Amino acid sequence: MRPFAYVSAPDVATAVRAIGTEPGAKFIGGGTNLVDLMREGVERPGTVIDITALPLTGVEELPGGGVRIGALVRNAHLAAHRLIRNRYPLLSQAILTGASAQLRNMATAGGNLLQRTRCPYFYDGAAACNKREPGSGCDAMDGFNRNHGVLGVSDSCIATHPSDMCVALAALDAIVEVESVRGVRRVPMAEFHRLPGDTPHLETTLAADELVTAVELPALPVAATSRYRKVRDRASYAFALVSVAAALEVDDGTVTAVRLALGGVAAKPWRAYEAERILLGAPATEESFRRAAAAELAPATGRPQNAFKIELARRTLVETLRQLLTEGSAA
Amino acid sequence: MVEIRMRVNGVSESLDVPPWVSLLDVLREHLGLTGTKRGCDQGACGACTVLVDGERINACLALAVQYTGRDITTIEGVAGGGDPHPLQTAFIRDDGFQCGYCTSGQICSAIGMLAEHGAGSASAVTEHVAATGIALSGAEIRERMSGNLCRCGAYNGIVRAIQDVAESPR
């Protein structure tokens, strides 16, 4: 690993001052993504700022029923928290399907949001990759792209955002709170990650000197009836081919509230707004679910190795809604 | 160089290391505790699993400096007072290994897993994540232990050994 200087920040003010003054500095949370990428030479920070001593480890109920999650809350602790298990079961499930128990004990909420793609060419310094080295090309286009995206992709990059947690956060309309020396901003989850366009190296709307301090979940009654379903090449400890975060409320056979997001298909957790629009007010039937899934996936484009994801996403969407309807919540 | 102090298997250690050294390298190279194994060095196999304040982590992705002040337990420290840990005995009895390379990670991981289960945590195969008193079925053990790969495929013995210990009165 390339040598770096190490600083541990005792408080948020010190952390954001340090990142502003050390060029090429990076925060480190659990290190499960950053250490790996530093070893591969993909990340080369001159200074690593340890933020694990920051007092951002709480999961607190907000007045009005929402929940505030500190950026340093470990993934395992978040999934196991009573408030999350009872009120946002899709979030507990999403986290529990990700990585392994050891990694979830290390990984932080902030680090999970900012984890980078698992595209093998992004990791391989000898390959062409517009994300790692802008303008160098994209070896995934005609290479091994079974795990790559089918929605919101561009001619520059077809990588996916690998997080499971973020798919649930997108469905919940979570707010990411960020802080820098300039002050505090609140970024809706839908605006946090970016699609690649011509600039796949820009993955989020976070500035290089901004620290994620918290994630807030709004009070959302429909979330109590929710599920996360992940399809992958092996039963556990693998990234999603496709995943679905879904919440559904049905009254007298009609959909009265619905939240849907897809994982494994795009450079950001994909909120399925079109499917939600079609379902709201529609009869809660498999026919409606199919219509909504077809409309959401209509703009999808696949490569020879990953085109199967389009049909897989449709079916997983329908199946998750059907399961919510017949078996109820994962809570 | 940064100074790190930690308790490892009950012994206070203090050493100066560069900040890029992993906890796995501190244990193996600096402290001579080679029971913890390196499989992949990228979080993908679990051979390097150790306990930090009782929680299981992958030592290969852990910068040692981030664990200063913590209490680390490796396979060398799981047995109490000369007797093997019940999981060690069960792994031998139930054929929980062949070559043994993954075993120290499996046992440390299982200790952490049983503590998580005891604290009421759910898993990805738990039908209702909000449930309490989740039974530790074979499927639950397999899911909760999925972070530990075994190239010899000793999984049936591993699951049996863990189930035996989970079901035996303590």
Ligand SMILES: Cc1cc2nc3c(=O)[nH]c(=O)nc-3n(C[C@H](O)[C@H](O)[C@H](O)COP(=O)(O)OP(=O)(O)OC[C@H]3O[C@@H](n4cnc5c(N)ncnc54)[C@H](O)[C@@H]3O)c2cc1C
């Ligand atoms: C083998 C393996 C399998 C995995 N499988 C899955 C999976 O199936 N599903 C899944 O979702 N994930 C999976 N992961 C990824 C894992 O979830 C992430 O590595 C983890 O969430 C990252 O969190 P961290 O705290 O360790 O981040 P770090 O590695 O510490 O940081 C990651 C990035 O975030 C930045 N950062 C961290 N915290 C902050 C903050 N508060 N503010 C601003 N920037 C910050 C860092 O600078 C760095 O760039 C897997 C990882 C491994 C190694």
Ligand code: SF4
């Ligand atoms: S898909 Fe994106 S990350 Fe992968 S090689 Fe192409 S540009 Fe790089």
Ligand code: FES
């Ligand atoms: S060596 Fe740490 S997980 Fe493989």
Ligand code: FES
């Ligand atoms: S016993 Fe050989 S790898 Fe598990």
